[in-house]
Amino acid sequence: MAIKIRQLAQAVTLTGIISALPVFSFAEPAHGIAMYGEPALPADFTHLPYANPDAPTGGVVAMGEVGSFDSLNPHQAKGNVPWQLRFLAYESLMERNWDEPFGLYGLLAESIDVGPNREWVEFTLRQEAKFSDGSPVTVEDVMWSYETLATEGHPRYAGIWSKIASMEKTGERSLKFTFNVDDPELALLVGMRPVLKKAQFDGISFAEAGLSVIPISTAPYMIDSYEAGRYVRLKRNPDYWGANVPVRKGTNNIDEIRMEFYGDASVMFEAFKAGELNGYRESNAEKWDTQFNFPAVQEGRVMKSEIPHQRPSGITGFAMNTRKAPFDDIRVRDAMMHAFNFEFINQTMTGGKQERITSFFSNSVLGMDNGPAEGRVLEYLTPYADALPAGAIDGYALPVSDGTERNRGNLRKANDLLEEAGWTIQDGKRVNAAGEPLTFEIVLSQGSSEVQSMMDIFASSLERLGITPTITVIDQAQYTERMNAFDYGMTYYRRGVSLSPGNEQYLYWGSEAADKEGSYNIIGIDSPAVDDMIGNILTAQSNEDFVAATRALDRILTAGRYIIPIYQWNVSWIAHDARLKYPQHLPIYGDWIGFMPDVWWYEEK
Template identity: 35%
Template sequence: MTPIHRFGALAASLLLACLALPAAAAPQHALTLYDEPPKYPADFKHLDYVNPKAPKGGTFRQSSFGSFDSLNPYITKGVPADGIELIYDTLMTQSRDEPFTEYGLVAGKIEKAPDNTWVRFYLRPEARFHDGQPMRAEDVVFSFNALTKQGAPLYRQYYGDVTQVVAETPLQVRFDFKHGGNRELPMILGQLPVLPKHWYAERDFTHASLELPLGSGPYRVAQVKPGRSIRYERVKDYWAKDLPINVGQYNFDAMTFDVYRDNVVALEGLKAGQFDFREERTAKSWATAYNTPAVRDGRLIREELPNGNPSGMQGFVFNLRRPIFQDIRVREALSQLFDFEWTNRQLFNGAYRRTNSYFENSDMAARGAPSDAERAILEPLRGKIPERALSTAFSTPVTDASGMIREQQRTAYRLLQEAGWKIVDDKMVDAQGKPVSIEFLLAQPDFERVLLPFKRNLAELGIDLVIRRVDVSQFVTRIRLRDFDMMVGSFPQTSSPGNEQREYWSSVSADNPGSRNYIGLRDPAIDQLVESLIGADSRQSLIEHAHALDRVLLWGFYVIPNWYISTYRVAYWNHIGHPEVSPTFDLGINTWWIKPNVTPAVSDVTPPPAEGN
């Protein structure tokens, strides 16, 4: 064969080899979960829910509950300060008017393998830390390794399907995956905060410190009064301030958080003009505590803004690590004894709805009997999951709001008897003959009024509920140690649930002190449902798998569901402004501003004594 023929044959063989490979993925400005087009094109100017001409300036004052002793939010040690995430940039950032779409931030372009086995981020050359040092691929590699090896256990779980991270060039980094079945993984890697490798070279990443950290985001920490307050100042030469994704955002020159250890005192602080904004989470306060001259004359504004997010699940959480709660009949019996209807009418002014799903306020909430598609997911697990999950719609007990729950108490007593419990000398004893006493761990004083009627209902069946109030630091420590019987816990959801479900329900997270598997679930069937949900290949499949998981969790009676509301209740002084259009899936505080021509109002109320600030 002549040289020219040999060259032609070689070229032909190379062409055939290339044709056999998957087509190269083109770098993109945004990622979506199922590869649908993003809302905003590559040349968009700003997000629809911002005011691109919002004025910059002023100080935005907020309250913070509890305390803090750390400026490192990525480890299990210490309690981090509110707002600390404002100092760090991530590879990508999520728009708040789409279910789950991310746009480039530190990474200007993103390239994903056609078979979803890797993702590559192309860093912007202009990206800088606050000390002027450029952000480079080695910082991304350092950040990933620090979080997964030394950070809170949730990161090891969150990024568990990554096999390696490689800095291909100073501005190019690639993550390789164990398999292509985790569609969400490229997007959750986009949420990776980029930490400064050079700064941590002389510091212990695992140390809960109050040293002012080096960041890269729109704000820097300016002042810390340990356990009392923290002040952030806007970075005037922030490298990303003119990116379309940031236009109209981060408008305050400074943001402060003052610590309060009592929400009642914090509310009085708002009315006294000690801070500017409050999201009200207590229905009684919203209905009765804002009858002040400042509200009546429009200086202090009360407003309900739409909240399109799934409300998730808040409930009284059973710790299955305690033998007393391992019998499902016991958990169902105790669930019968929470009288939501009376609580809602007497304590909440009828403001709430009862939660009946772990994905409440969304299309992922299971309703009615299982569909054929849901049964197809659940049927292979028959005998390993509650039988009712295969056929019956779940619903919480409903009372007449009179405070008399005889029917629910009879049901509870029957279930407890089936579990081997009985009453001896007016005290309930368990199957081992031990008097039943349950400790309810609590950090929020205003929640005690909700628990007292529940305590009374248990006492009528001879069960002693001990309400143990502790401060926030003790509460966090005991939760991490799993040292509780029951507590108020929440499992927030997004419009596109994915890898975080492992953090809530999977066996591998049960022993991680930083995980949100508060319940202590170790159930192979639930593990399988979680993995199937993460691997869903379409929106419809995701919904069906969420329904299936929802049914199994509900019929397991792992929590006593609480309540939800589909709006944000906010109060703010009238020198604060916000866009006319709110983001669908967020309150959007970063889009608000200080009105330059409005003098901050001073309340008629005498300022209360500052507690902790």
């Protein structure tokens, strides 16, 4: 029987969490910092509100992942890395509290101080902070890490580096960053970079260090063993330096974390049923209701937990590469939106049980309103009225089919849009004026039979329009290489967003990242209006402006018809060994980074 966790009744709304006006200065170095107003937790807090400071230690968490890996360095652009390593095996100066939109508290740093307008930020390191080899964390390690990550690491680290005018050592354990732009979020973002040991990389190319180098870090977990493409095992460091730091109390309670890799999702599920894994996240409502009734569940050895959240839906669906034809034409993208028969697919795949994502920030206060833009949102959009996609100002909603497989009405609309774009039917094929057929490649990664089934249904609809796409399924390494090179027509895409959107939005949708190989903007969005809305988010002087700017951005992205959205998950479904427990107080982000296995524990009884 499912254990339904109480809704987050005690959690205040986002509007209540963020104060009306920003407060950007401290009278003296502080224990934490928030994007707006004061940090939610006081200086004398003892643990995060969703952690159990009395949790026992011990046990194992074994989770599965579909795919493979050929690197253990999550900070480089090259290779495929188990995604959890970035968060489990490394630490930063500050740590997030996932029970507030954007609040940071000291981890490697014991204090933070900022200028009157956050034009600079200064951190003081904890004297007790140490790497797993016992050596102290120094200012030189931090400065080397920041520069190396920005110049040799993954592109996600480069953006902030260009906004730092200077980085200087100001004391034995302190360093200061001064910024060259007016961007209050930077004071928080620089506190979230991983810190690595400088000496370990003497004579070693950071950009090439894959499986050959396991970076020494300060984190509670160390990589104990691995087999390329098969598994990674992490063990809790018994000499971990930060066990008594408030943001660490009650976290990292599990002795061993195993990440097992499988070539197919169905094989991974069978491994969980057989007891090879003791934790499993499900994403299909129908499967959750009908296929989690195997003996271990019936006997109470495996529990079903449902974890709600208040974060935005983000976007999950099928992205179109706007850098090249045919998807450089919004009319073609709009035709794809109409041809994609979500209602029929949803009924086929989940019994119609899952709601659809309606916008990039849906399911939250940051999501766009229905109908025409009004008030502050309209003020933000008006200067770009002539360049915005249809519906951004007047209102846009996704096409809705009649639920039948034929989807006649929407296919008629798709046909009209294609003809308007110059693609007509000749001899049963959709061609342009030169007689060239309309075709494109759908590139998918191996392992997700559900995604492939959706594409098969979609391809059948496209055939009725005279379009025959090529569906290519490749292994994870090839897939990553092609995504980095933007070598695709359409692909499955998922991007989570938070209650505190900021500079990372430039990485996802910004013009500067549109043609930067390996960037997160795989869609190729190149829009001055998008760039300006992100800038408005970053420079908002009130909660009203912040929410309005995000809603304006949401309108432009959604009306741009860049991604065909599918399901949203307003609750996480986790099946797990009954001996694995978690606190009753849930963060507003729910099952997000920093929840499982961070605050879970193991009870033998």
